[in-house]
Amino acid sequence: MTAPAAPIPRNDLIVCPHCDAAYTLARPGHGERAVCYRCHTVLIMPRRKAGLQIIALSVAIVILITAAAIFPFLSIAVAGAHNSVSILDAALAFSDGPLVVLSLATAALIIFVPLARVLLSLYVLVPIVMDRPPAPQAAQAFRLAEALRPWSMAEIFAIGCAVALVKVSDLADVSFGPAFWMFAILVVLVVVQDNFLCRWSVWNALSKPAKS
Amino acid sequence: MERAEQTREVISARDLGVVACTRCLQVWPQGVQTCARCGHKLVQRDLKSLQRVWALWIIGFMCYIPANIYPMLRTRTLFHVQEDTIVGGAIELMHHGSIGVAAIILIASVVIPLAKFMAIAFLAISVTRPSTVSQNQRQLLYEVVEYIGRWSMIDIFVVAILSSLVQLKVLVAINPGLASLFFALSVIFTMLSAQAFDSRMIWDAQQQGKGQKQE
The missing domain is CATH 2.20.28 (Rubrerythrin, domain 2)
Incomplete structure (x- = not known):
C-alpha cells in the first residue's frame, strides 16, 4: 500500500x-x-454450481438457526417435576458470578458465530454468483468469515447433547422438542456448506471486480 | 484427482523469491508488506510465531490446573450437595459400574488436553532442532491438533446442557462449578496457541538439511 x-x-x-x-x-x-x-x-x-448450492444452504441455515434457538429443545421429567429448555437457555446456563462470561461465550459459539458466518458468506457470494461486481468491503467480510471458522461450534454442541443425554437418561425421562430435530439438520447443513466452499475460487472472483 | 504438481523437486516460495498470503493464497513478489487483495500482513516466515505459541501455551496450561482442582458440577439433591471435579466425577461413575462413560470422560477431558499440550510443545521444539520425525508426520500431527482443539469444548457444552436441563426445583438441580470457566479458557488458549504456529517452519528444516548434505 x-x-x-x-x-x-x-x-x-x-x-x-x-x-x-x-x-x-x-x-x-x-x-x-x-x-x-x-x-x-x-x-x-x-464444483459446478457450487455458488448457488451454497446460497440455498445458507438461507436454510439462517432460518433453522433462528427457529432452533427459540423453540424448546429438550425437556425432562422425573416424578411429576418437569423442565424444558431452549438452546438459548442452555447457552445461558452459566449465570452466576464470574461464569456470566462463559455464558456469553457459549451463546456466541453455538448460535451467533455460525449465524454471522452464514450471513457474511451470503453477502460475499450473492453478487459473485449473480455476475455483479463484488459488494463493498466483500474482501473484509470474507476474511472475517474465514477467521471465525474454527469458532463455529454448532456440530460440537450437537455431540455434547448426545453425551448429556446418556448421562441424564438413567436419571430421568428426556424428550426432544422440535428444536432438537431442527438443530440436527442444521449441523449436517453447516458441515456440507463448509465443504462445498472453494476458498481459492472465491478469492479469485473477489480480485476481479470488472468481470462482465 | 489432479495434483498441482509440475516438478518432482519441490521449490518453496521463499527460494523462488515470492511471498504468499496465508489467508487468500495470492502470491506477491518478495518485499511486499500487505496483501492488496485481502489486507492480510505478508510475512515470509513468522519469526515471532514461536514466542506467541509458547506464551499462549503457558496461559492454557496454567488455566488447566485450576480446571482440575475446582469442582466442575454441583449436584444438589433433596438431602445433600455433591461437588465433583473432572477426575472425581469419573471415579464416582466408575464405582457405580459405568466404566465406559467414565473412560470417555477421562479421555475427553484429561488425556486429549494433555496430549494436545505435549503435541504443540513437541512441534514448537522440533522446528528449532533436527528431528527424527518426518515432515509429513509432523504436518499430520499439526492438522490433528488443530482439528481436535475445538472438540474439547464438548465438556463445557455438556455442563451447560446438564445444568440448564436438570433444574427440578426441590428434587435435583445441577449447577456449573468454577472449573468450567477455567477449562473453557484452557481450551481457547490452546486453540490460539495451535493457530499461532507457522506450519511452514516444519518444512524449512528439511531443505536446510538437504543443502548441507549436498555441500
Whole structure:
C-alpha cells in the first residue's frame, strides 16, 4: 500500500499455505482437485454450481438457526417435576458470578458465530454468483468469515447433547422438542456448506471486480 | 484427482523469491508488506510465531490446573450437595459400574488436553532442532491438533446442557462449578496457541538439511 507503484501479483503461481511449496498454477476442472504434492493440502476444488448450492444452504441455515434457538429443545421429567429448555437457555446456563462470561461465550459459539458466518458468506457470494461486481468491503467480510471458522461450534454442541443425554437418561425421562430435530439438520447443513466452499475460487472472483 | 504438481523437486516460495498470503493464497513478489487483495500482513516466515505459541501455551496450561482442582458440577439433591471435579466425577461413575462413560470422560477431558499440550510443545521444539520425525508426520500431527482443539469444548457444552436441563426445583438441580470457566479458557488458549504456529517452519528444516548434505 505504501509503495509508490502498486506491486504486481504473481497470478501464474500458487503457494501451499501450510508448507510454502510453490507451483505454477494449473486450474483444475469442475469436480477435480488441486492438491499440494508435498503435504497433500487441498488447494483448489471447484464444483459446478457450487455458488448457488451454497446460497440455498445458507438461507436454510439462517432460518433453522433462528427457529432452533427459540423453540424448546429438550425437556425432562422425573416424578411429576418437569423442565424444558431452549438452546438459548442452555447457552445461558452459566449465570452466576464470574461464569456470566462463559455464558456469553457459549451463546456466541453455538448460535451467533455460525449465524454471522452464514450471513457474511451470503453477502460475499450473492453478487459473485449473480455476475455483479463484488459488494463493498466483500474482501473484509470474507476474511472475517474465514477467521471465525474454527469458532463455529454448532456440530460440537450437537455431540455434547448426545453425551448429556446418556448421562441424564438413567436419571430421568428426556424428550426432544422440535428444536432438537431442527438443530440436527442444521449441523449436517453447516458441515456440507463448509465443504462445498472453494476458498481459492472465491478469492479469485473477489480480485476481479470488472468481470462482465 | 489432479495434483498441482509440475516438478518432482519441490521449490518453496521463499527460494523462488515470492511471498504468499496465508489467508487468500495470492502470491506477491518478495518485499511486499500487505496483501492488496485481502489486507492480510505478508510475512515470509513468522519469526515471532514461536514466542506467541509458547506464551499462549503457558496461559492454557496454567488455566488447566485450576480446571482440575475446582469442582466442575454441583449436584444438589433433596438431602445433600455433591461437588465433583473432572477426575472425581469419573471415579464416582466408575464405582457405580459405568466404566465406559467414565473412560470417555477421562479421555475427553484429561488425556486429549494433555496430549494436545505435549503435541504443540513437541512441534514448537522440533522446528528449532533436527528431528527424527518426518515432515509429513509432523504436518499430520499439526492438522490433528488443530482439528481436535475445538472438540474439547464438548465438556463445557455438556455442563451447560446438564445444568440448564436438570433444574427440578426441590428434587435435583445441577449447577456449573468454577472449573468450567477455567477449562473453557484452557481450551481457547490452546486453540490460539495451535493457530499461532507457522506450519511452514516444519518444512524449512528439511531443505536446510538437504543443502548441507549436498555441500
